[in-house]
Amino acid sequence: MTPSRRELRVAILGTRGVPPRYGGFETFAGELSRRLATAGHDVTVYCRKNLYPGGEPTWRGVRRIDLPAVRHKYLETVSHAFLSAVHAVGQSYDCVIVCNAANAFVLPILRALRVPVAINVDGMERMRRKWNALGRLVYSVGEIWSVRFSDLLIADAEVIADYYRRSFGAEAEVIAYGSELDDHPESDVLGRLGLSSRGYVLYVSRFEPENNPLEVVMAWNRVRAEVPLVMVGDAPYAKQLVRSVRDAAGERTLFPGALYGADYATLQRHALIYVQATEVGGTHPAMIEAMSSGGAVLANDTPENREVGGDAVRFFSLGETETLSASLQEALDAPESLEALRRAARARAAALYSWDRVSERYMGILDLLSR
Numbered sequence: 001m002t003p004s005r006r007e008l009r010v011a012i013l014g015t016r017g018v019p020p021r022y023g024g025f026e027t028f029a030g031e032l033s034r035r036l037a038t039a040g041h042d043v044t045v046y047c048r049k050n051l052y053p054g055g056e057p058t059w060r061g062v063r064r065i066d067l068p069a070v071r072h073k074y075l076e077t078v079s080h081a082f083l084s085a086v087h088a089v090g091q092s093y094d095c096v097i098v099c100n101a102a103n104a105f106v107l108p109i110l111r112a113l114r115v116p117v118a119i120n121v122d123g124m125e126r127m128r129r130k131w132n133a134l135g136r137l138v139y140s141v142g143e144i145w146s147v148r149f150s151d152l153l154i155a156d157a158e159v160i161a162d163y164y165r166r167s168f169g170a171e172a173e174v175i176a177y178g179s180e181l182d183d184h185p186e187s188d189v190l191g192r193l194g195l196s197s198r199g200y201v202l203y204v205s206r207f208e209p210e211n212n213p214l215e216v217v218m219a220w221n222r223v224r225a226e227v228p229l230v231m232v233g234d235a236p237y238a239k240q241l242v243r244s245v246r247d248a249a250g251e252r253t254l255f256p257g258a259l260y261g262a263d264y265a266t267l268q269r270h271a272l273i274y275v276q277a278t279e280v281g282g283t284h285p286a287m288i289e290a291m292s293s294g295g296a297v298l299a300n301d302t303p304e305n306r307e308v309g310g311d312a313v314r315f316f317s318l319g320e321t322e323t324l325s326a327s328l329q330e331a332l333d334a335p336e337s338l339e340a341l342r343r344a345a346r347a348r349a350a351a352l353y354s355w356d357r358v359s360e361r362y363m364g365i366l367d368l369l370s371r
Contacts, residue, residue: 008370009042009092013084013106014077014099017047017066018059021260023206024177024285025099025122031178032097035359037061044091046084048076073237077102078138085109094370097362098150101142107149116369118152121160121172122282144168151369157282159303173365176283176308178355179292184265193230193256195270198335200228200254201328202271202295204264204286205278207235212277212300213245215318221250222325225332227272234258268293273331273338276305277318283308288353291345296338298327312344 012029020030029045037043038061047055049066057064065087069080077100085106088096095116098106103119110117121143146153147170155161155172164170190196201220205211213231220229231249234257235242246255259267268274274290276299287308290297299305301315309315314331316324331338 006367007040007042008094008366009044010036010366011044011046011088011091011093011096012099013046013088013096014081014103015045016051017055018045018062018064019261021051021258024281025120027285028120028177029099031355032359032362033062034060035355036363039359039363041363044093046080046087048080078105081106089113089115095366097366101146102139104142104145104149107145111149111151116151117149118154118365118369119146119150120154120156121146121164122156152365154365155282157304157307159307160282173361175358175361176353177285177288178358179285179288179349179353180355181265181268181289181293184262186269187262187266189256189259189263189266190270193254195228195230197270198272200230200271201225201273201275201332202230202232202267202290203275203277204232204268204290205276206238207231207233207242207245208238209241210278210280212279212318214241214248215322216275216277216324217245217249217253219318219322219324219328220253221248223328223332225252225328227252227332229253230267230271231255232257232259232264232267265289265293268295271295272335273298273328275324275328276300276313277324278302278305279318283353288349292349292353294342294346296331296341297345298324298331309345310348312341312348314341 012033015025015029018030020026033043033045044063044065046065048069052066055064055066067083069076081103093115096110098117098119101121107117147168153170153172155174156176158174161172161174164172203216207213268290274295274297276287278284279300279302282304297313299309299313299315301317316327
């Protein structure tokens with residue numbers, strides 16, 4: 001990555017922090033922040049103190065600010081974002097990147113002190129089944145405030161940009177996520193879990209209703225196969241769903257919990273099939289990471305997943321017309337047919353999803369915002 005013409009002081013807030021853990025925004029914050037730092041920028045990422053006990057003050061050249069958050073499903077994100085914004089106003093940042101439309105309430109705070117702000121709105125989060133009426137209202141207001149109070153609206157998929165265009169008449173800069181896992185070495189996770197290369201089916205997502213972990217397990221129970229299904233993920237505020245998923249699973253399903261770094265990358269590289277069952281959101285990092293790793297991807301048939309996967313992914317349906325089990329059975333019965341899919345997926349990921357290109361795009365818009 002070529003150095004920028006001038007050094008900027010940049011902050012990223014609204015995620016759980018770095019090193020990346022838990023989800024897509026954390027991957028985004030980690031990959032972008034370390035590349036900005038390498039390019040010569042002064043970068044700060046605000047982190048949730050409870051998730052990083054004893055955390056180091058820097059990570060890969062990025063300054064970390066650990067702040068507390070209220071440990072509650074509906075308050076953790078917004079409480080941490082508020083404290084992060086209050087801290088940020090006294091730091092003389094050239095620009096701030098806010099993640100998640102739910103955090104748009106901090107935009108007026110930053111704008112009042114003339115801090116240029118870009119917001120990555122993520123997907124249409126209010127559609128997630130986990131939210132009650134209040135949660136959906138917060139996200140609806142967040143969408144409006146994202147448009148009204150940000151200097152720049154960023155979407156990670158054309159589908160999301162089109163939604164903001166149709167709903168608010170607002171134009172969003174479309175910058176997807178990257179997909180590379182090459183900087184992670186191989187780990188011994190296959191041996192620890194009793195797996196072999198190309199000898200398991202992989203699912204990666206938070207165990208939340210709109211990510212359909214229960215539906216995936218139930219579909220898997222209908223499949224005739226000797227290989228296991230590996231369900232990577234967890235959810236701190238969905239304990240009942242987690243129990244339901246585990247109760248529904250048979251002996252051929254493994255639950256290693258949430259895995260990151262080398263363990264996660266190794267599982268992606270060696271999976272026979274990767275299942276993307278999400279129904280809400282924009283570009284899902286785990287899906288493009290599977291494609292980049294040479295994964296044979298089966299994805300839930302949504303506009304967002306079709307935008308990402310194109311003709312390099314096979315699609316299935318859930319609900320009353322569930323076709324996942326049949327898609328899995330077909331793939332497992334003819335594994336040789338997956339090789340062409342793997343090549344196409346890797347080529348598509350390389351052509352469209354690169355963290356270096358993503359970071360170059362962000363450096364360009366941050367440079368313009370800060371002038």
